[in-house]
Amino acid sequence: MAPRKEVFEGVEWRIRVAADGSSEALVPATGLARKAWLGLKGLISGFALKVRMFVKKAWDVGTNDPRKVIHCIKVGLALAIVSVFYFMRPLYDGVGGNAMWAVMTVVVVFEPTVGATLYKCFNRVLGTFLAGFLAVGVHWVASQSGERVEPFVVGASVFLLASAATFSRLIPSVKSRFDYGALIFMLTFSFVAVSGYRVDKLFELAHHRISTIIIGSSLCILVIMLVCPIWSGQELHSLIVRNMDKLADSLDGCVTQYFYQSGEGTNSKEEATDNKLQGYKCVLSSKASEESMANFGSWEPSHGQFNFRHPWKQYLKIGASMRSCAYCIEALNSCIKSENQAAKLIKQHLGSGCLKVSSSSSNVIRELAETVKTMKKKSSTTDLLAEEMKSAVQGLQNDLKTIPHLLNPSAIPGNKTLETACSEATTPTVTLMELVPVVTLASILIEISGRIEALVDAVEELAKLADFGINDDKSKHSKMTDKTVSDAKKQTEGTMKALQRV
Amino acid sequence: MAPRKEVFEGVEWRIRVAADGSSEALVPATGLARKAWLGLKGLISGFALKVRMFVKKAWDVGTNDPRKVIHCIKVGLALAIVSVFYFMRPLYDGVGGNAMWAVMTVVVVFEPTVGATLYKCFNRVLGTFLAGFLAVGVHWVASQSGERVEPFVVGASVFLLASAATFSRLIPSVKSRFDYGALIFMLTFSFVAVSGYRVDKLFELAHHRISTIIIGSSLCILVIMLVCPIWSGQELHSLIVRNMDKLADSLDGCVTQYFYQSGEGTNSKEEATDNKLQGYKCVLSSKASEESMANFGSWEPSHGQFNFRHPWKQYLKIGASMRSCAYCIEALNSCIKSENQAAKLIKQHLGSGCLKVSSSSSNVIRELAETVKTMKKKSSTTDLLAEEMKSAVQGLQNDLKTIPHLLNPSAIPGNKTLETACSEATTPTVTLMELVPVVTLASILIEISGRIEALVDAVEELAKLADFGINDDKSKHSKMTDKTVSDAKKQTEGTMKALQRV
Secondary structure (H helix, E strand, O other): OOOOOOOOOOOOEEEEEOOOOOEEEEEEOOOHHHHHHHHHHHHHHHHHHHHHHHHHHHHHHHHHOHHHHHHHHHHHHHHHHHHHHHHOOHHHHHHHHHHHHHHHHHHHHOOOOHHHHHHHHHHHHHHHHHHHHHHHHHHHHHHHOOOOOHHHHHHHHHHHHHHHHHHHOOOHHHHHHHHHHHHHHHHHHHHHHHHOOOOOOHHHHHHHHHHHHHHHHHHHHHHHHHOOOOOHHHHHHHHHHHHHHHHHHHHHHHHHHHHHOOOOOOHHHHHHHHHHHOOHHHHHOOHHHHHHHHHHHOOOOOEOOEOOOOOHHHHHHHHHHHHHHHHHHHHHHHHHOOOOOOOHHHHHHHHHHHHHHHHHHHHHHHHHHHHHHHOEOOOHHHHHHHHHHHHHHHHHHHHHHOHHHHEOHHHOOOOOOHHHHOOOOOOOOEOHHHHHHHHHHHHHHHHHHHHHHHHHHHHHHHHHHOOOEOOOOHHHHHHHHHHHHHHHHHHHHHHHHHHHHO | OOOOOOOOOOOOEEEEEOOOOOEEEEEEOOOHHHHHHHHHHHHHHHHHHHHHHHHHHHHHHHHHOHHHHHHHHHHHHHHHHHHHHHHOOHHHHHHHHHHHHHHHHHHHHOOOOHHHHHHHHHHHHHHHHHHHHHHHHHHHHHHHOOOOOHHHHHHHHHHHHHHHHHHHOOOHHHHHHHHHHHHHHHHHHHHHHHHOOOOOOHHHHHHHHHHHHHHHHHHHHHHHHHOOOOOHHHHHHHHHHHHHHHHHHHHHHHHHHHHHOOOOOOHHHHHHHHHHHOOHHHHHOOHHHHHHHHHHHOOOOOEOOEOOOOOHHHHHHHHHHHHHHHHHHHHHHHHHOOOOOOOHHHHHHHHHHHHHHHHHHHHHHHHHHHHHHHOEOOOHHHHHHHHHHHHHHHHHHHHHHOHHHHEOHHHOOOOOOHHHHOOOOOOOOEOHHHHHHHHHHHHHHHHHHHHHHHHHHHHHHHHHHOOOEOOOOHHHHHHHHHHHHHHHHHHHHHHHHHHHHO
């Protein structure tokens, strides 16, 4: 924590020191007025700064995702339509003052995505229906039981049903699908049951409430689906593809940066890729949004490439699989920032192997992203790239086996021929401590490749469940992949050359 | 994915095979009636099973956390009280039919924790106030502008303000504090402004709405704070302490299990600790709940050991610091499950060092948990344990440096004295591949200890910010810690003996 600062702001003290050295009086040189003025000025400028910051933040929110602005306009539009509907008499004439429920429904059920809106509309209508019927029934029972007992029957039923509905909201399986419905159930039930004691036309009240809610919900559904719809499912799909690309970039970037680290003249490149390196953090933190999107996605009708019963839950498994890779990339990152610097010799020895594993692994992830994105069945390219990854892992393991040749001979007394083995290298020998970071990095890389295999399986299962199409544009696709592979090879070669220069 | 199962359920086919071996006809042996009966039976038993499962799940929810049941009873109680209030005339006489708003307020603002309820009450009252005043103003302007223009003025104001309020809900800083308030603002504004066109006593409507909402909110606040209150802040505090203990158990357990792994007769112990090992996963997945608890905690008044402005945000930093440790434990776990089995010799060589690091690290975490739990300033014990951890790390690094003695001499030709160095060991030499898992484990352990130091700093900052008391019960405390240290030593010694047996 920063030490507490003492602020002297424009107030000066004059100390009169007597001849005997004792101070006589402490008098502020400036009056209260100036102090107050300065305080006020500070307050105003502070407030102005806060407002400016807030406006900037709001502007950023709008410019970063213009769809958010569109969403706001949609909400305004839906509310204005329902208000006009209310003014122009048709709504008011039908249901009277209860027409307000249509306006309220629009306010509370309108969500940014189609799935979330459908979830709320369905829950609101269902909850209202159930509660309305039940409340009318309870009211009938209560009215039969005499005027004195009536409030107690109604009160007890409210107590019991409210407790039960609240409890149901705490059960995970109910919460994920019917949380809002249970709330609306409580709302409507207490509204209708309690009103029954004072309102004569109870049945009419229940009927009006249900019909206005249906009117409001229908309007919301129309607006949300017709004006620039945002689908939860589509969003989840894009998020997963985007996260896969980020994961591949991070993995690639981390390892490349590590083997470039001590090189000179690569700073600009490092800075440019710094954002890419941190991409895996998006994967780590997207669990909650994935889950809510998958939940809302299951409410959405067939749209775009997705059917009504698209296996959204499988996306969660893919997400979990990606997160398990991201945990390892986090550990990789810690190796890179480790204080124990690896010896250059070892870096050269293992660099090529590690780079091959990381580039082939990230190629597999990119190919999987392409599979999910295009919704085509796993092409033979994926198998090919996975095989390449496996052989790269094998190669790295072989490289690890040959390391002992490079170890410090001073630690192994009486060694004679080791010098000849290392005669080509500039730094002939290394200690085990200089070896540890690279060995750790290599073994985490091998672990990541294992986790990527699990990711391949998860994507394959998605392809089966969602019945992905056959990869018909093979020529175009394999051209793309060939390009990826050759790019990766070029990149690896470039890095190797740079390493030899180091 | 499991292969698609073809279900043959009670329907048999009779195949008549002619003398020449060709099959003649395929006829189902059972009629439609039996098929339908079987189908119905299946449906009913399936439904019964589902209901039983659901009841069991609900029962588990209740028994695992009885406070949830209490929460449900509280909701029922609050609703019953407000209903009775409505029946008994005082509420009805004051505000007439608008009394329903009090009932509705109770339904929607009652949340499980005090903080969440206060947040909703405050937002509801504030949003209603602002919107009420604004709507009355807009209504006055609209009524001055003539009957034909009036609907358009109201419609335009609804459109603009609803869009603006929706947009404000998308700005993170507003969302975290005033999301519900913005919703209520829209609700009340459209309610009052639109009603203004049809309702004569608009001011009275706004006044009634505000007073009923205040009545409902006050009742909720009374019930939530007086009947077995659950405080978000207290929950966050306990969650952090609990997660620290889980982290310590996982770290300890992982490393102990690894060095026990190939030992015999330890299965029962393994099973018993398996749950403990997975504890770090709770840390990984608790980010969202930590954030919401910290947010709601900031709404809570002084309670228990916590002041009104307790630094809840610092708990989030501690949580993040713990998660960064948990990522490494995830990587540790992957080492343990690695296919490359480490050589026993290396396990013996590094076992003691690794166990010392893991036990001293987890002791530091446990001590931090104790510091947070008791809210006492960091005792000298923490420094002592942290020093112990550092020296354990140093020891492990030294152990790593001496490994080359144990490496396979066949890889280092002409080595003569290596045999004497390894003469005590049963398996004299190991290959580097057998070394990799242990070296990786050791270097991740070293990384974890570094991250624990960051955790110590985060807890120290919390102690400063929250002005933790001085550790006055020193004797009791240090006795406790001495016990911890001696326990850990005993445990390490026990493990070492077991290792020598392996």
